[in-house]
Amino acid sequence: MSFLALENLQKSFGAVQVVKDFNMSIEKGEFVSFLGPSGCGKTTILRMIAGFETPSGGTISINGKDQSRLKTSQRNIGMVFQAYALFPNMNVFDNVAFGLKVAGTPKTQIEARVKEMLALIRLEHLADRYPYQLSGGQQQRVALARALAPKPQLLLLDEPLSALDAKIRISLREEIRQIQRQLGITTVFVTHDQEEALSISDRIVVMNAGHADQIGSPSEIYNHPATRFVASFVGTLNMIDAVVADPAAQTVRIGDQLIALRESVGNRKPSDPITLALRPEAASLSEHGDATLRGEVISASFLGSVVRTKIAVGGSTVSFDMFNSPDLRMPAPGEDINLHFSSGDLLIVRD
Amino acid sequence: MSFLALENLQKSFGAVQVVKDFNMSIEKGEFVSFLGPSGCGKTTILRMIAGFETPSGGTISINGKDQSRLKTSQRNIGMVFQAYALFPNMNVFDNVAFGLKVAGTPKTQIEARVKEMLALIRLEHLADRYPYQLSGGQQQRVALARALAPKPQLLLLDEPLSALDAKIRISLREEIRQIQRQLGITTVFVTHDQEEALSISDRIVVMNAGHADQIGSPSEIYNHPATRFVASFVGTLNMIDAVVADPAAQTVRIGDQLIALRESVGNRKPSDPITLALRPEAASLSEHGDATLRGEVISASFLGSVVRTKIAVGGSTVSFDMFNSPDLRMPAPGEDINLHFSSGDLLIVRD
C-alpha cells in the first residue's frame, strides 16, 4: 500500500478549476517533484496535502489515514516555504526548537534534537544568529532543519530554492537530496525549474492546466515525453515540419531529404504533414548514428560550455549543441553542414 | 581612432571607490558587454557614459568629443533599462515618438520613423496598446524601439533581459543582437549573466571590484581566463589540488596519479602545491586526449540535456558533463572510472 495517496483530488476557486481529478500514489521514502509552469495547480496540490486548502473533492490519505478532518497543525508534516518563513523574532536555535516546544517536548530533549538538526545542516556555529543575519541559503537550511525537527511523517517543499542565487541553488538542492536520502523521509517538492526536478527526484509529475500530463522517472520524462507540452516544457526541443514519404517504409521527407524513422508513422498517408522533434544535444557534426540532415548554418552562438548552432533544413530551423573546446571551429553562417544523429532520437510529436 | 573612449575613469561614492582607473576603447559598431557580479562597478560605468553619474576622475569621449560638460539630454544616447521604464501614461506609439517630439521633429517624419521602428521590432499591430497591456518581452522591445527612434550615436543596455522569463530572454537577446548588427550601432551592454554576455558580444569586459580583470572576445574569456576570478565567474570550473612532481618534465601528481602538463609549472619546486583547473565539458568517459584520471564516482545527476558526474580524485572532487542520450548508462556511485581529457585543457590557476 502506498504511503501518500491522492484520490480524485479536485480544487476549484470560484468558477476556476485549478486541480482536475488528480490521482497519485507515493511510496514511503520517495522523492516526488511536481513540475509545471505557474498556475498549473502544482502548488495547490501541495497546499491541500498540507491542509492549507480544503479539497473541493477527493481524498488525501497518509499511511492509510484520511486527512480531510485534520487541521494543518494535526497532520505532522514538515514544510519549507519559498522564502522568508523563519520567525524573525527568534534566533536559529529557537526557530528550530519551535515545533518541539509547541509539542511540549522536555527541554533537554529539545536541546539534543536541535543540536542534531543543526549538525545535519552544518550550521551548529550559527545557533545564536537571527534570520536577518543569515544568507538566503543559510535561511533555507535552517527552515529545513525546523521542518525536520519534530520528525514529520512527510516533508513538503514549496519551491524552496527559487529565491536563491544560481550557484547556491545547485549546492543546496544536492544537500536537500542527500539529507532526504539519509533520513528516508517521503518528500514532495514543487518547482517550475526543470533542471531542478530532473536532478533531484525519484519521480516527476509534469503538471499542465490542473492535471498530470506525465508521471515518471527523470529520464523517462526527458527522453520519452508523453505529450507535446511535456516535450516543450522539459528541455529545449527542435520542432521539424516534414511530410510522410512512404508509410510502409516509415520514411519522411524534410525539405528534399529522405529520413527513415524507427517508429511507425501510424495511419498517416503519403504527403501527410508530420511534426518531428529532436533534442539539440542528440545531433552532432561528427559522424555517428544512422541519420543525416544537410542544412545551411544560420547562426552559431557561443554559450560557454556549449556552442549552439542553428541550421535551416527544408523550412524548419534546427538547433544543435556541441561542447565547447578551445580548438573548436565555430560553424560560419552560410556554410552547408551535415548533422548526424540516430534515427531513434527523432520523435513523432503527438498533440 | 576609437569611437567611445574611457580614460582613467574613476568613481567614488563617499569613501567607497566603485570604479578604479578604468581604461577602454570601443570601436564604432562594436557590441561590448560588461560582465560581473553585482557591485563590481559595471552599472556605474554605464551610468557615467549616460551622464547619470559624474565621474570622480577621468574622461569619457564619444567620437572624439569630451562628454563631461554635457547633460544626459545633450549626449544623444539611447538607453534601455532593466524594466518598467516605459511611460505608463502613453501608448506604444507615443512612447516611441517621445524622443522625436522632444527634439521637435515634424509630425509626418515622426510618424514615418515610429512606424519604421515598430516594424523593426515587429510590433506594428500594437501601436495603440498601453504598457500595462504588453508582456515583459514586448515592453522591452518597445523600450528598444524608443531608444533607437532618435537615431542615437550610442546604445546603452542596462540588464534589459534580467526581468524576463528564461525562454523570452534567449529569443530577445538574439533579436537585440540582430537589430544591432542591422543598424551597426555601437552598443554597451551590462549583465551579470555569463551565458548572455558570451552569446551576444563582440568583446566582453569582466569586471571585478571596480576594475577590468580581462577584456577579450567571448572565446578568449571562456577558454583562456586571465585570472582565477574570471575562470570561476565565467562557466563552471573544477579546481584540483596537486603537487609538482618534476618541474623539468612539467609533471604533477594528483593523489597518486602522474599527469604531464602542456604549460610550464614556472619556478615551482618538486612537492610544491599547485592548483589546476579543468572545465567539466573538457573531460569525458570516451577515449580521447592524452591524459587520464582515475577516480571513484560520488554522484551522477541527470540535468536534462546534460548528465553531471562527480568523481573523487586524490582529495579533490572533479565534475564532468556528458550529453544525455536515451541509451546512456549513468555512472553508479562507488564505481571506479577513467576520465579522459587533453592535457592542454588542464590550466594552472594563478591567483
Place this chain on the structure above:
Amino acid sequence: MSLLTRIIGWAVLIFGLLYFFVPLGGLFEFSLRARRGVYSLDAYVRVLADPQFQATFSYSVFMALVTIVIGILIVVPTAFWVRLKMPWARPYVEFMTLLPLVIPAIVIVFGYIRLYNTSSWLPLTGSLTGTNALLAFGYTMLALPYMYRAVDTGLRTIDVATLTEAAQSLGAGWITILRRVILPNVVPAVLSGAFLTFAIVIGEFTLAALLDRPAFGPYLQRIGANKAYEPFALSVIAFGITWGCLALIQLVSRFSKMAPPRI
C-alpha cells in the same frame, strides 16, 4: 474554520458599520422631526435658507480651494524631488508631515497670534486678508500630512527615478519631464489628496474659531448651542459633503487602478 473566518469577518464589518452609522442614523432620524408628529425636511429648508449658512459655507469652500492650491504647490514638487534626489531626506520630511497630526491646532494658533499680532513685524492679524491668509496656512498645515502621503503614494506607484532617466536619455529637460511624464501619472493621487483636504477644511472648528473667522465649523457649533433640530440637519449636510468627497476619492482611485499597473 472557513465558516469561522466568515463569521468573524462579517462581525468585524458589522461592528465597524455600527460604530459609525448608528450615531449617524440617530442624527438623521432626529433631524427629520422638526414638524411635530410627522417626518419632514423642515429643518433642512430652514438651514439652507439661512443666509449665515450660505455665507459660512461658501467661505469654507473658498478657503478649502485656497488650501488645496497652496498644498499642491508645496507638496508635489517636494515629494518628487525628495523621491528623486534626496532619498536620505525622506525620514525627515515624513517626520515633518507627521507634526501637524500631533501638535495641537491650538498651539499653532497661539503661535500665529503671537507672531503676527498687531504689534509684530508682520501684523497679519490686524487685517482681514492677513487673518484669512493665516487661516489658510493653518489649514494647509493640517492638510499637509494627508496631501503629502497621497502624492507620495502616487509617486510610489511609478518608478520615478527610471522614468526620469529614460526621459533624460531621450533628450527631455526638467519641465518636459514634470509636465509630460510625472504629472499625468500622479493626477489621481493629487485629486484624492485634494478631496481629503476639502473634507477636512469644511469640518474644521478650532482654527477658525480661535482666529474668529466666519467659517462653517464655528457656525455649526453656534447653531448647535441655540437651535433644536437645525444642528442635526446641518450635521447630516456636513456628513453628506464629506461622504461625497470620500466617494470621489474611491472613484478616482478605482479609475487610477484601471490605468497601468506598475512595478
Place this chain on the structure above:
Amino acid sequence: MSLLTRIIGWAVLIFGLLYFFVPLGGLFEFSLRARRGVYSLDAYVRVLADPQFQATFSYSVFMALVTIVIGILIVVPTAFWVRLKMPWARPYVEFMTLLPLVIPAIVIVFGYIRLYNTSSWLPLTGSLTGTNALLAFGYTMLALPYMYRAVDTGLRTIDVATLTEAAQSLGAGWITILRRVILPNVVPAVLSGAFLTFAIVIGEFTLAALLDRPAFGPYLQRIGANKAYEPFALSVIAFGITWGCLALIQLVSRFSKMAPPRI
C-alpha cells in the same frame, strides 16, 4: 546640477523648519516674558502649580491610556485577520479607517448626544461614567486611522500568511501563533500607534468641549482666553509632550529597524 539639487534640498528643509518652528519660537520667547524686563520661568511655575492644570492634564492622560487600550483591542486582531483571511475586505476596512479623518468631530458628537441622551434607551450622557465612556469612544474613533495604519504597516513588514502557515505546519494553534509569532513582531508598530494616539488625545479640543468634560484641550483654550503669558507656557508644555511622543515613535521605529529586515 548636483549643487542645484543640494540648494533646493536645503531650501525645502529650511522652509519646513520655518513653517513649524518660527511660530513655536515666538511662542516660547513670549512665554518667558512673564516677569517684566527679564526672561523667567514664572509663567511655567504658575501653570504647573495650578490645580486645574494638574486635574485636567491627569484626566487627559487617563483618557489617552483608556483610548489606547480600546484601540489596541479593536485594531490588532482586526488588522491581523484582515491581512490573513480577508484580503478582499481590506479596501472596506481602509475606507472605514478613513472616515474619522473626514467626518467632522462635531458631527460625531452631535450623533452621540442625540443617541445617548437622558431620554434615550442608553442614557450615557446622564452619568459621568457614561459621558467619559462616550468621550473615550470618540477618541478611539479619532485615533483609529493612525492606530490601524501603524499596525497594518507593522504587519506588512512580516509575511503574515507564510509565518502563520509555517507555525501551523509545526503544530501551533491560533493562540500560540498570535502570542509567539505575530505579536512579538508588531510591538514597535503598536507602540508607535499608541504614542500617536496619546499625542492626539492630549491636544484634542472639540470632543471634550462639546461633551463638557474637564480635559486638557478645553483648559488650554480657557486659559488662553483669560491670561496673558500662561497660555503660551501651556502651549510650549503641550508641544513638549507631543514632541516627546514623536521622539519616542522615532526611537521605537529606529529600534525596530535594527531588528530583522523582512521581505
